[in-house]
Amino acid sequence: MRTLGGSPTAREAIVPRASIAASDRNAVEALARQLGAGPFSLLMLFVSPQADLERLPEEARRIFGDLPIIGCTTAGEISEAGYGDDTIVALALPAEYFRVDTLTIPDLTRLDPPALASALTRTRMAMAEHYPELAHEFAILLVDGLSQKEDELTSALATGMGATPMLGGSAGDGTRFTRTFVLDGERLSQNAAVLALVRTECPVRVFNFDHLVPTERRMVVTEADPRRRVVRKINAEPAAREYARLVGIDPEQLSTFTFAAHPVAVRMGTRHHVRAIRQVMENGDLVFFSAIDEGVVLTITEPGDMLGQLNRELTRLSLPERPTAILAFDCILRRLEAEEKQSVGRVSELLRRHGVIGFSTYGEQFGPMHVNQTMTGVAIYPPGTLLPEKVP
Structure with a gap:
């Protein structure tokens, strides 16, 4: 992980985000321009399966250098415009507010739960020792959505997570269910997962809800x-x-x-x-x-009432102050329901209004469980925000 300076002052710069059409031949360069100069501790890329997946890792490495990058293919994207398709969505965690370490699990058929839990515990303890001034933490888990190993993996990781909340999503492939990939910065892989451990001075709320x-x-x-x-x-x-x-x-x-x-x-x-x-x-x-x-x-x-429930939950996350960003993993079945009920536009408006960014998944990770048909994520607040122990 790089330890770099930087002084983003605008509220939006706390967690920069960007999006671009997946068909753009210079997509990664365009995303870099939208995100700004950084410096960053982590870059996340949520990628339509229609993108040029062969070129993506090489282009990302060429443009972003040794910056840690994680990501995956999607069943649809969530950008500043709400629900979208055939795009690449990026979210960056600036080094001024965040410190990150990543762990790649390259072969989910050969899980070694004790070794995995031990490695995770060591990494968490090292980060706590190195960054004691960063009081808030969470972990993001991205998994091959066709691996059928999410339940086993989340259970294994939970042993080493301690009190750190874990959330994430399973990579998608639209509604084709053919090929899903996870990006660990160096390569796009199948039957793999990547975990990002995050410490930050930004208060956070991890959430999971359905309707x-x-x-x-x-x-x-x-x-x-x-x-x-x-x-x-x-x-x-x-x-x-x-x-x-x-x-x-x-x-x-x-x-x-x-x-x-x-x-x-x-x-x-x-x-x-x-x-x-x-x-x-x-x-x-x-x-x-x-x-x-x-x-x-x-x-x-x-x-039930997906629109009403989504509005209530996102409004609750805006108390006592609006988050600077909401990273969300939203089950593909929720989007399909919105399509069936012709409410995609209204759902997108809610997501846009509340600053939600993320992707549609083949399943969500929440603590030790792999779940479906939920919206799971983390709300990130400006430094110094005083959050009540319970959301009103």
Whole structure:
């Protein structure tokens, strides 16, 4: 990590952000001009799969030098214009306010949880020792969204995170579900993850919310392939047919819009956490975004008022003072629901008004859990902001 000076004074300069069309041949140069001279401790890039992915790492390294860079491909971007597609969105953490260390997990099929937790603990302790004046911390985790390893990874990392809040998103590939990549500065990789540990003098709030209402309709997974996140039977019936019956539609009409409109969830304590369905296979099996196993009881939920709930939550984050930036990881199923209900424009206006930036994901990381159909993120406030212990 570089330790550099710099004196950004404008409120917007605390967390600079930029965006550019993915088709722009000089996209990285354009982003660098928008972000300004820095110096920065970390650059994040959320990249449409339509971008020139082969050139991206080399161009980023050429233009930004040895600056730590993390990022991933997306299922859609969130920029200063709200929801977008076919763009590259950048967010930079200035060295004046932030210190960052990054950890790459290059092969998720060979996770060594004890070694990973030990390395993470050492890194956290070293950062606390080197920067005791920076009182606030959080961690950002970006994961290959088709690796099917997010649950195992977040559980392994949680052991070494201590009290540091962790949040993040799973890389996307639009709605194709074919190839997803994570960027660690040197390369774009599949079956990999990158973690950024951040210490800052800026107060922060980590958040996670959804707008789903549990119903009384429940079902039991009676046959599954947990390794592949595939459910073959529900209530001892073919999975897709039984799910369709319970939500009241023709099995032939099942689509991603159906899954967004009728999510299924697992109850943990007093809260339900979505185990989102990704797709239906030709043989009637259901493929999930998150871990699933035989014997799991799933509750069918119905979407509540996404616009009203989003407005309330973002407004709460603006108390007692508006954040300088809100970094958000927003499930692709939320965007699909907005499209189905023709409310993308109104959602985008809310995101734009509150300064939200980020991307649409194949799942969200929140503490030790991999979750779906939520908006998860961190609100970053100007130095010196006094935050109440509880958000009003």
